[in-house]
Amino acid sequence: MSKSPTLRLHVDQDMCQGHARCKSLAPELFELDEFGNAHEIGDGTVPAGLEDKAWLAQTNCPEIAIEVTEE
């Protein structure tokens, strides 16, 4: 069986408006700054088992500010 790809997240800082939907849906993957704007934790690598949460956050961001790539 092939290993499923590792996901990597990135929040575009120019597009994020601080809706904080990602933080609510996937607190393991996102942090908020003092203004409430989001960024990915660490280098954005999604730990195994949290892939669904990464996609969930991506598909709920009203500003389409979250990019998810498969590595």
Next chain:
Amino acid sequence: MSDPAPVMPEHPPVTDWVHDFDHTDPRWTENPFPIWDELRAECPVVHTKRFLGCYLPTTYEAVKQIAYDTEHFSSRRVIVRDVRPEATASAPPITSDPPIHKPAKQLLLPPFTPDAMKKLEPRVRAICNELIDEFIAEGKCDAAARYTKHVPVRAIAHMLGIPEKDSDHFIKWIHEILELGIKNDDVLMRAVHEMTEYFAGHIEQRKKQPTDDLISTLMNARDKDGQPLADTHVLGSLRLLLIAGIDTTWSAIGSSLWHLAKTPADRARLIAEPELMPTAVEELLRAYSPVTMAREVMRETVVSGCPVKPGNMVLLSFPAANRDPAMFPDADKVVIDRKENRHAAFGLGIHRCVGSNLARMEMTVAIEEWLKRIPDFRLDPAGQVTWSEGTVRGPRQLPVLFGKAG
């Protein structure tokens, strides 16, 4: 002899929604959803000659394009009214355009982060229970008048550091500004004046004796040149927090309870699966988005193939966008476990509602505490549900009976 009051236009009943819409028409107030569906099927952006000329986008795409385009659309007027007086009292940052918008908004963001809201949550839970204590023994209540109305106003008073008992003044001013003010300039100006005087008093008190509330936070803020904000800026932002923070969430909580009163299956599911609450709150926000904003067209452009011309306002209907079937499958159904939900209830782009985290927390807590104490309730057939008119939509009378039917 004083000048006569300006003559306000009549609002004859609408017979042609595509060419003559009116968001103050009783049919829109009662049930706007079929109207938006009809308009959306006709054209993504429609126009009315009422309100001195106004466009209405009804698709998600058109609303989004306008919300993102601060070059052609200004926020200097954010309410569509019969008149457009030059000197409007500004309320930064909602009435600000770039480049002055960002610094004005950044001052307000830190007190409204999700973490800041967690600190306020216990007080809001207590407020909800204090309110329920007052009517639960009666077996019924008008949930809008006795519950949903009071939660946001007391919470924002608590944050601002002003007495929660002054709530009734705030509710009166907001009704005068957001509803009566659309058609009556005198009422609006008087309400703005009274509200400004009220806050000016609180600012003066804090100059003598600083506090650690939101009013003091604004007074202590520094602009990019290190200077304190002018009193007029502080007053404008305080007006905004009060106007934007009360009616809106009152409406969102009210619409949620209205939905739950007539949908026992959703009620039962939320009680059985409380972990669904965050998703359910987002869905209720989508389906019953309370807030319609406005823009003013500054330069000619094209939106979703429709030309828009300066001199007109735009009724920026986030509620209609959120019902667009091209964006949301089963857009007309409330699906409390909806997985994908990029709703625009708090706006899109730079004017994202500064209080969105506060509103979500208040909605969540108000629904949770209600369901804990009153798990079964239904609309009172002897009463009548009434809805607010204009910019913010929610139930203003919501008579419900407690307990199981029959």
